[in-house]
Amino acid sequence: MAQAAPAAIAATRAVEAVMRDHRGRLLAALIAQLRDFQLAEDCLQEAAISALSHWGRAGLPDLPQNWLLRVAYRKAIDRLRGATRETRNTESLARLAREEAAETEDVAIPDERLRLIFTCCHPALEPKSQVALTLRSVCGLTTPEIARAFLDTDVAMGQRISRAKAKIAQAGIPYAVPGPDDWNSRLSAVLATVYLIFTTGYAVGPAEPRDLAAEAIFLARLILSLRPAEPEVEGILALMRLTHARRAARIDAGGATVPPAVQDRSQWDHDAIAEGRALLQTAFARRRPGPFQIKAAIADCQMAEAGPDWPQIAALYDVLLQFEPTAVVALNRAVALSESGQPQRALDLVEALEADLSDYQPYHAAKAALLARLGRQAEARRAYDRAIAGAANPQDAAFLRRSRAALPV
Amino acid sequence: MNYMILIYSDPSKEPTYGTPEFDKMMGGYFALNEKLKADGVMRGGEALQRVETATSLRTRNGKVETMDGPFAETREHLGGYYLIDVPDLDAALRYAALVPAADYGTIEVRPLMNYNPEGH
Structure with missing residues (x-):
């Protein structure tokens, strides 16, 4: 017999590894049977605890994931049988009984993660809850890890995730991939959540143990593998890969943000590009x-070999405006026009956006750069002051202070 | 599952009687009623009289307080409801999107409290 301590350590490592790599898939398969998020999570957790002692004694099973799934099913059956008559879920019990009879020992576990993703990103849930639930359920992050990414307390994040799971059960949010009628709008909601995860991770930086930008890229790859040939999924993955490729070059040695046009290209990740x-x-x-797709094309044009292709970027923003007629897109289009050699026209367009964007920090940064380009130094200084005061992070503030200091006196 | 579709709208934004918009709205409600019946999901539905006819009441310290109109100064008022029985929220939301008032008001979809979970 193997020594007890090393066996226990090996079992712990094995359980941790399986849960890290396969938790999302196991949970998705369990929810498909149980139709109950919380029950599925609890039973998977109990199965993992059982695995610690069983695997420590008897060694690793041939198919650890199938072992976990089977034990989790049994735990669920025990719980459902034990429930009082009033709350007993007969439908789930019948489904589970069939499942157990079929003995899924060596059958590949069906990948139900697309259903899980669409449920977690249902527009009936708050956007922040969609993000939290997706990170917890599909990516397997812990609640404290998610709380840190949002600068929330563990308690508040735990309550948010519980509320979201309760709403899924009580409001009857289906555990299903939407049909053709709803597909486009629901896919947009999923991609918006994925991109929110990416930008949150991008803002925080790679210091965290679980890099949210990498999780967002993982999610997009997963969606693409489960539903290939969706151009918008390819588009978001392209956008994130292109943006992420510049990560090492985006802040200089002095701690200031560096715009893509003047970044050190040797630091870009050329495989990602x-x-x-x-x-x-x-x-x-x-x-x-x-x-x-259009945003990815814009990112691509910013990284063109001869420097950013501004006329093409401005044309792409024109197209983007048709999909997203927002003041923020209009602002970005104006910046591209200015860079293409039309600063006065750009400033006119930007000033027309003042009412919508006066509380939006990038508006003041863009306006400052335009005024500087047109030689209106005093106004540029005032705009820089507002942009610096509202900067989202010290790196952006440092870049803006440097630009302000470079204005001719 | 049973869902209540609650129809809220600002009376000043509703189409006026005799205009083509009004006819379109009425046609929309008629079509929705027919569809709910044909699909076998309709459990009930009524329209309410205007909010000026409403009387609100509460008891405080055992004393009944009665007053004219709704309590809150809300612009959008409850104007009617449907009660439908459909498999899930997505199905309920598809019917809710067909309520003509969705164009100028807000439709709230709420599941009914289930007192007997065994049967679901």
Whole structure:
């Protein structure tokens, strides 16, 4: 017999590894049977605890994931049988009994994660709850890890996730991939959540143990593998790969943000760029354009070999405006026009957006740069002051202070 | 599951009687009623009289307080409801989107409290 302590350590490591790599898939398969988020999570947790002692004694099973799933099913059956008659869920019990009879020992576990993703990103849930629930359920992050990413307390984040699970059960949010009628709008909601995860991770930086930007890229890859040939999924993955490729170059040694146009290109991740560009070409060839494809194309143009292709970027923002007619897109279009050599026209367009964007920090940063370009130093200084005061992070503030200091006196 | 579709709207934004918009709205409600019946999901539904006809009441310290109109100064008022029985929230939301008042008001979809979970 193996020594007890090393066996226990090996079992602990094995359980941790299986739960880290397969938790989302196991949970998705369990929810498909139980139709109950909380019950599925609790039973999977109990199965993991059982695995610690069983695997420590008897060694690792051949198929650890199937072992966990089977034990979790049994735990669920025990719980449902034990429930009082009033709350007993006969439908789930019948489903589970069939499942157990079929003995899924060596059958591949069906991948139900697309259903899980669409449920977690249902528009009936608050956007922040969609993000939290997706990170917890699909990516397997812990509640404290998610809380840290949002600068929330563990308690508040735990309550948010519980409320979301309760709403799924009580409001009857289906555990289903939407049909063709709802597909486009629901896919947009899922992609918006994925992109929110990406931008949150991008803002926090890679210091955290679980890098949210990498989780967002994982999610997009997962969606694409489960539903291939969706151009907007290819588009968001391209956008994230292209943006992420510049990560090492985006802050200089002095701690200031560096715009893509003047970044040190030797620090860019050229494999990521190549993958992003290939994805974008595949997506565009499908001839079903969408906002993420266009944003990826803009990112691509910013990284053109001879420097940013501003006229092309301005033209792409024109197209993006048709999909997203917002003041923020109009602002970005104006910046591209200015860079293409039309600063006065750009400033006129920007000033017309004042009413919508006066509380939006990038508005003041863009206006400051435009005024500086037109030689209106005093006004530029005032705009820089507002932009610096509202900067989202010290790196952006440092960049803006430097630009302000560079104005001719 | 049973869902209540609650129809809220600002009376000043409703189409006026005799205009083509009014006819379109009425046609929309008629079509929705027919669809709910044809699909076998209709459990009930009524329209309410205007909010000026409402009387609100509460008891405080055992004393009944009665007053004219709704308590809150809300612009959108409850104007009617449907009660439907459909498999899930997505199905309920698809019917809710067909309520003509969705164009100018707000439709709230709420599941009914289930007192007998065994049967579901």
